[in-house]
Amino acid sequence: MSLASNSATEATIEGLRGLLGERLSTSMAVREQHGRDESWHPTEAPNAVAFASTTEEVAEIVRRCRASGTPVIPFGAGTSIEGQLQAVRGGVCIDLSGMDQILEVNAEDLDCTVQPGVRRKQLNDYLRDTGLFFPIDPGADASIGGMTATRASGTNAVRYGTMRENVLSLTVVLPDGSVIRTARRARKSSAGYDLTRLFVGSEGTLGIATEITLRLYGIPESISAAVVPFTSIEGAVDAVITTIQSGIPVARIELLDDVQLDAINKYSGLDYPVQPTLFLEFHGTEAGVAEQVRLFGEIAGEFGGGDFQWASQAEERTKLWQARHDAAYACKALRPGSEIWATDVCVPLSRLAECIAETREDLKSASMPVPLVGHVGDGNFHLCFLLDPNAPEEYREAEELNRRLVQRALAMDGTCTGEHGVGLGKLKYMADEHGEALAVMRAIKTAIDPDNIMNPGKMLPGTN
DSSP: OOOOOHHHHHHHHHHHHHHHGGGEEOOHHHHHHTTOOSSSSOOOOOSEEEEOOSHHHHHHHHHHHHHHTOOEEEESSSOOSSSTTOOBTBOEEEEOTTOOOEEEEEGGGTEEEEOTTOBHHHHHHHHGGGTEEOOOOOSSOOBHHHHHHTTOOOTTHHHHOOHHHHEEEEEEEOTTSOEEEOOOSOSOOOSSOOHHHHHTTOTTSSOEEEEEEEEOEEOOSEEEEEEEEBSOHHHHHHHHHHHHHTTOOOSEEEEEOHHHHHHHHHHHTOOOOSSOEEEEEEEEOHHHHHHHHHHHHHHHHHTTBOOOEEEOSHHHHHHHHHHHHTHHHHHHHHSTTOEEEEEEEEOOGGGHHHHHHHHHHHHTTOSSOOOEEEEGGGTEEEEEEEEOTTOHHHHHHHHHHHHHHHHHHHHTTOBSOSSSOOTTTTGGGHHHHHTTHHHHHHHHHHHHOTTOOBSTTSSSTTOO
8 A cells, every 4th residue: 555645644643633632743853853763774754753651542543544544653762773763654653652661570470561661771670679680681771662573682692582582472553453462471382373473573564562571580699790801803702602502501791892892991981901802791609600600711711811800799790781782882982973883693603703704804994993792692793884974985885894794694594683673774685584485474464464554664675
């Protein structure tokens, strides 16, 4: 179906104003704020922004938009980085940030149910007194709804998995305005299609999650973090691979190249040696953590690892991981006035060293700084192109470097994006990655959203 006519869209917006009052905005400033994310993609503003407060309101907004063919774009915290939020065909942005209630915590069952606007830090602050925590930490203080929509990951994924493994059930508003629950709270089920996994990672193209049930974990008895420099990036990567293959249950194992480490030192006021470096964290009992540390120390020594710098106190660990999460801002500070183009790939662990080595060789010709950082415990790493916004030739250069990175990962049986998602930025690579399976994805999209109103132009080429 083609984009709704301006008159139909305008009539829908006026009807929504009657429903929502001041919670429906057509202010250009508000629209532009909701027509962009943290990516390099240009702002494309929706026609209006609706601030929803209940599942019933979301459903009613969607019903009215469907009736006129008006596109719908869900919005959480605005921290996605592949153009997931740009309103490429106009429409109504549904801002879910006001739906920020923690609805239920079932401590005995190790799960909780939250609304999509709940932030990850907010959730863990709330859970602290229960002795439980939610481990997925994509860096930004993202909303749980956005993390679900993009199948987010983060530094803890090597031990605790991604949103795919940690979402148990969803309440979803479908494109016709009907509401479904994808599963119950049982930890496993053989009853029917796995609808929960279908919606996790769908980037708002199939429906809008308004309640999310999450798996929780006990806060470990002992936590210890370390920073270990290496004489070469190859040695650091080989240490990671050996650690994972040895079955050492590290909670976090992050790689930073020397460019990224230098940026973090300067931005966060740290003084680590400017070398390829691993940031690690170990969880468990005191005896278990001690054993993990001993085993990893032996492996690191074999591959050129230097002296460990420990962060055992909570305040020290918080500072360490905040520095890691601030990597993008640290990168930007390396080249004041620059714009960030962040990208990521993920490959099988056995191909990680090869992929990083070939990528670093390719980057030697780059005319701009390109720090490398990664959740390498699961084969995922990121590049951050620092571009002069007034130099279009740099964008063309970054586009070609990014294309070669993705093709390199795909040739190694990897993926074009380990955790950033598809959005607009990785749209062109979906056919290369999925082949004939892309037709099945299009069939699912057509069956659920025949009018193509849900975040159109994203995820699937050929459904714009």
